[in-house]
Amino acid sequence: MIRLGVPSKGRLMEQTFDWFADRGVRLSRAGSDREYAGRVEGVDGMSLVLLSAGEIPRELAAGRIELGVTGTDLVREKLAGWSSDLVELAPMGFGHADLILAVPDCWRDCATLDDFAAIARDFRAEHGFRLRIATKYHRLVRAWLATHEVADYQLVDSQGATEGTVANLTAEAIADITSSGETLRANNLRILDEAPILRSQATLFANRAAMGPAMAALTARLGLHGGG
Ligand SMILES: Nc1ncnc2c1ncn2[C@@H]1O[C@H](COP(=O)(O)OP(=O)(O)OP(=O)(O)O)[C@@H](O)[C@H]1O
Numbered sequence: 001m002i003r004l005g006v007p008s009k010g011r012l013m014e015q016t017f018d019w020f021a022d023r024g025v026r027l028s029r030a031g032s033d034r035e036y037a038g039r040v041e042g043v044d045g046m047s048l049v050l051l052s053a054g055e056i057p058r059e060l061a062a063g064r065i066e067l068g069v070t071g072t073d074l075v076r077e078k079l080a081g082w083s084s085d086l087v088e089l090a091p092m093g094f095g096h097a098d099l100i101l102a103v104p105d106c107w108r109d110c111a112t113l114d115d116f117a118a119i120a121r122d123f124r125a126e127h128g129f130r131l132r133i134a135t136k137y138h139r140l141v142r143a144w145l146a147t148h149e150v151a152d153y154q155l156v157d158s159q160g161a162t163e164g165t166v167a168n169l170t171a172e173a174i175a176d177i178t179s180s181g182e183t184l185r186a187n188n189l190r191i192l193d194e195a196p197i198l199r200s201q202a203t204l205f206a207n208r209a210a211m212g213p214a215m216a217a218l219t220a221r222l223g224l225h226g227g228g
């Protein structure tokens with residue numbers, strides 16, 4: 001049996017159900033909104049498990065599910081060397097979001113990452129502590145800043161409502177996912193004039209160790225290539 005992990009709520013769950021329905025596979029909850037078992041119709045040999053989007057990368061890598069739908073951002077953040085454990089089977093065309101670094105709108109002289117690096121250096125000298133960036137994407141943000149030789153900062157963990165940390169004076173800048181940009185605007189934050197740290201979308205992943213004839217048959221049934 002191939003176990004498929006799907007986000008248990010919200011748009012990601014609904015759009016995943018639609019994506020499979022377009023391929024003739026009907027996914028649904030087994031019972032109430034609070035029940036995390038699922039039902040699969042239209043294909044044999046696959047079962048459905050409803051999980052937190054953030055836990056799907058780890059469940060895949062641990063082999064507790066063979067297939068999983070989640071954002072590429074969460075896979076890259078949660079699994080170091082993700083591609084040795086997981087195979088990216090198909091980008092699904094929804095859940096598009098960019099991981100970005102944003103600063104207060106009023107930092108008029110901070111347009112680029114070079115400006116940001118200079119401000120961070122001065123900030124430390126002036127305040128006696130490193131400029132704080134609130135984020136839940138620790139691995140990705142650290143790696144990106146290191147690549148761009150920005151060193152004078154500290155990460156502050158924020159697992160939600162990250163854009164509020166600047167107004168709350170617990171951080172000077174934030175790194176988070178954005179899609180429409182509305183949350184940033186509402187919190188008087190502005191994206192640096194740089195390419196995003198990462199462009200993410202919902203993607204169907206497989207556990208690499210689970211690739212074999214059964215997986216090949218299933219991915220062929222879904223009209224995907226390279227599932228052997
Ligand atoms: N505004 C958005 N537009 C599109 N995609 C988004 C948006 N916000 C988050 N996402 C994507 O949705 C996925 C799930 O995000 P997140 O971890 O915030 O989910 P969640 O609903 O908090 O789930 P959970 O707390 O159960 O793990 C991520 O891959 C993220 O990139």
Ligand SMILES: O=P(O)(O)OC[C@H]1O[C@H](OP(=O)(O)OP(=O)(O)O)[C@H](O)[C@@H]1O
Pocket residue numbers: 159160161162163176177178179180181182183184
């Ligand atoms: O650019 P926008 O379209 O405004 O979307 C961005 C927001 O969406 C996500 O939050 P979500 O609603 O998933 O809640 P969270 O803060 O708990 O992650 C993300 O963390 C941003 O806060």
